[in-house]
Amino acid sequence: MTNNLDLRPLWAAQTIAVVGATERVGAIGRLPIEYLTKFGFDGFIAPVNPKGGTILGLPAFQSMAEIPQHIELALIMVPASSVREAVKDCAAAGVEVAIVMSSGFGEVDPDGQIAQQELVDIARADGMRLVGPNCIGSVGGAHRVMATFSPVFSSESTPLPAGNVALVSQSGALGFGALSLGLERGVPIGIAITTGNEADVTATEVAAQLAQDPEVDAVVMYVEALGNMDQLIRVAGSKPIAILKAGRSVAGAAAAASHTGALASPDKVVSAVLTQNGIARANNIDELLDIAALFASEKKISGPAVGIVTTSGGSGILAVDALESEGLTLAELSAETVTALEEIVPSYGNATNPVDVTAAVMAESGLFERCVNRLSTDPSVNAIVACFAVLVGKDVDRIAQALGAVRENTGLPVVAVRTGAAALAPEGAQVLKEAGIPVYPTPERAVAALRALVTINTPERKNLAPSTQPGIPVPQNGASEKDLKELFAQAGLPIPESLVVTSGSEVVGAVGTVGGRAVLKAVVPGLLHKSDAGGVVLDVSAEKAVDTFARLQALGGDVLVERFVPGGVEVLVGVSSSPMGRVLTVGVGGVLTEIVASAAVRVLPVSKWDIGQMISETTLDVLLAGARGAPVADREALVIAIDQLAQGVRDWPDDCELDINPVTVLENGCWFLDAAYVEPPTQ
């Protein structure tokens, strides 16, 4: 990514050509011209139609070549069969960006994919960027760029989009639908861009360029696949960003080859990679718009502790429920604050958090204001949620002014919850809007938006140090457990000593060498779940060694004789691949792997702090602390070993998989007792 904003014409073009323009009512080729005119675009519009003449009063050009001006943005709205020619003409004419709105390409079949790649090749040859095909275009309110045929703008009720939030959507209809809802709800979205099939330009690249525009303060996205994470990470580093990622239910996990793959479902990896990088994840369109409303005015929050002030006990309880389910906390007020509030709040209210001032606000002027002022000065409070149920008119106006003053004076994020029709308090709504305070209809939606603000302020990767551990050499294809363990042992990882034994005569000596108590394992290439297949025998003494060896050899390979590590907490550590990067999985291992099914995932690289967090998210937290009378296990040794492994495999192939199961954690130290490597699929 360069600093060259070559996609900027999508929202700020001054010259626009419409290829396939027509005056015919009902044809989509008429609509961009209609919209550009209606919303007062003051640049140059060039309708292009082989018939020439005028279209909606504008002189039409018979071809791109005829247009005397330099064209920044061309909209291609011709049938699929004519698109190739149109792209060629645009590229030849020096157009900067072409939006292909036509359908009938990659979304249809492999031939369509080839055809759209040809469009990209043509465009690239002349340095033209290509958006689409199969999209609905873009809108930039500030520059009155209405480069779309979306029916949203055919209505007199739709205002010119205005505001400092940009919306990027792979889906055209959903993108403009979300914009329309957002405008109705007063969300300040000034730019909307749809990317369709993304033959060339992706939603992620658009977001990256939008984030560099000083007129854009936040980016919200709808995507069906996460694209280039490096670009998204850079966006998150400069501007608040939230993503609605569809396709949660894709059952990709079933096809995974290993435990690790199955525990690291694609959707879990998406959530992990977003959280790691301080990108908020929205769960639906309402939430995406709710977050956009907050990001429009707030960029910072110093912690997850929320102070609630409410005129309705019910709203307060729902807000507390929502804090718990969203992972935020109820601020613990100081004794001074509570004492001060007790002198303000009526006896039938509540002077602790959530502070319930009751419907007495209707009779007692200034009550709400005094409470919220006092609450906002408590040092524990990181944000204010103000619920005023269904107050109307002047009651809302007064509260709105007080909330604006609190935000101004304290710098705290403030969100308002007004459970009632918008028409009941239009002036108050305006005051809140000007004060940068978003209004939500329910406590749950307000709290979900605040959670997004917390997420963008606590990226786990913020303090990620560069790797300091030595790399582990890449295993050969077909590497056995023994091969892997040798690589790990050389890299300093905790591997019990072991020997490969190929005949019954060696096995008794080998058991002695590893300390008199051994684990015997069949070494059979491709056998992933050895325990299930009877290929592992624990705690074998010298006298049982010969018989056990014979049984295991019958499975078809050699036998590994390894020092027996008794007891301990069994952990699974795995590395697998995903479109967003390589994934580390840490969870409950051993025979409990599938039964407990408790694992955390992160995209590599991670820090030791991340690994500690991963352990805390799983049942390992309880097990390592000494569940049911067991001794406390050496959590620190586990963290160190996982960190060594996670850093050590950085040069391994992207699409290999590695399962260490179990890592056994004892009171002192931990041991990697098994390891399996799935090599990358051959191309």
Added chain:
Amino acid sequence: MTNNLDLRPLWAAQTIAVVGATERVGAIGRLPIEYLTKFGFDGFIAPVNPKGGTILGLPAFQSMAEIPQHIELALIMVPASSVREAVKDCAAAGVEVAIVMSSGFGEVDPDGQIAQQELVDIARADGMRLVGPNCIGSVGGAHRVMATFSPVFSSESTPLPAGNVALVSQSGALGFGALSLGLERGVPIGIAITTGNEADVTATEVAAQLAQDPEVDAVVMYVEALGNMDQLIRVAGSKPIAILKAGRSVAGAAAAASHTGALASPDKVVSAVLTQNGIARANNIDELLDIAALFASEKKISGPAVGIVTTSGGSGILAVDALESEGLTLAELSAETVTALEEIVPSYGNATNPVDVTAAVMAESGLFERCVNRLSTDPSVNAIVACFAVLVGKDVDRIAQALGAVRENTGLPVVAVRTGAAALAPEGAQVLKEAGIPVYPTPERAVAALRALVTINTPERKNLAPSTQPGIPVPQNGASEKDLKELFAQAGLPIPESLVVTSGSEVVGAVGTVGGRAVLKAVVPGLLHKSDAGGVVLDVSAEKAVDTFARLQALGGDVLVERFVPGGVEVLVGVSSSPMGRVLTVGVGGVLTEIVASAAVRVLPVSKWDIGQMISETTLDVLLAGARGAPVADREALVIAIDQLAQGVRDWPDDCELDINPVTVLENGCWFLDAAYVEPPTQ
């Protein structure tokens, strides 16, 4: 509950007195009279004020006694200190229902609780029902009963509530806030009633009477505590009902005395009791209103399989995600349906479920209609979700008509998703409203409403047979494991044979009596988690019996010698108490209890079918099927034993707790290996 609708004046009174009426602007005592007049109430209004005169043009009475007419509904709006007198006057005057709106009672302190109980006593002495105190009154649109001071109705923008759905809310402000939002969104709520402190009348009782009114087709509720389940169950038997229950985050589980109590969190029990009885649970106010919109026109759905037709691929994907997260399914279309759809849908769309007709609907008239018609005839489809993103004007009108026809012709529930501003398609919205098809802004909200419809159509208790198992006698207080097992054995439950041994000389013989392999257990009153305390020794042979006995005796009691049951799947079965009735818990038991923490709960009574469902909801499902090469366990024996136990304890005290952990399930049969009884707390 009788069929006497003695609370009907709350929504249909013809004579209303307002005690504390005043003409003063800003006083709440003015508002009901203002609202009744404004909305055209044509019954009799009696303002009551000691000063007499006229109030808003109506003659005022100096006391209740002066009013010549019979008063059905009195609104008491005087300061707390005068409420007692007002209640007394109303009761003496023969008022049917009094709403005490004043605050300052049970919500303040114990004195306030005593004071409000006195109000109830006064009312009951004269047969008057009392609503509140500390509520905001009620509204019945059809009868223009505006018995409230809610500011919602002071605005010219608020219409008269109209529709066949009734809303009942413990919270006053939230109740009228939800009503206001609902009216703005076109949800047909015609009645809203708030119940405040519920000194006499509860939200549940109101719901029960509303359900008997032929003008009411569905009831939605906001409550902070579930009340009388019998009444709610009767409501669910006659009308669709949905409940938003606040207070999910109450950490009551921590205080529980036993495993069972800890696994059966109060909120989990609430969800269970609602689902069992076919009552939909709403998770927030948006969802409560969304469900209300659907229940207004739909009562039946024949299964959870949904057919989706969409103009936007993105909306289709989000709808599929929502089906999975709400527990509904994507209908599997027949080959004939798919073939037929392939001939209608454009090549760049999708002819399988979700059926994507694409934005081609804008150009090709009738495309959407043909698709939805064909989809609705597929026998696998139980409901239709129609997503048309942000179409406007006539495009929506046509689709609306087609959807109306589908609902009319097939009887299938149909819901529409229109992600765009309402003002873009007002006529279409009207057509859909008249056709009984609710419109949601996002696929997720549409699917959540459908899930509620499925819930009310599949109450688990529908076919609950009366109990046929013998009762188990109630244990004595202080009953030991041995005592419990004797009771269970006598009732025919699977208890291994055992003996209590008090001296070392008896123990060897006892081990022989139970089969040569025994479990020895310390019998110490009050010791709940024996294993943790070292009080259980498994698989004791005759030769080790004397030593083991001596160790256990040292813990301070006798020793139980019991037949050793090797292996098997360990299950926890528990019975505990809750405000909604006695709770059965079934989950993973033994040493995995807390580690796996997988348990299902139901409120008793349950059927064998329910017990099977409970097992399926937990990790037991995998364990009993033979995880990791173990033999398949006797699930049927487990179900039979749990059913016997659950029915057998029906006469035990409501607030006792019982833990059976583990029940060990073998290839043939199961055994109750441990049992602990926590007697009811003494009063």
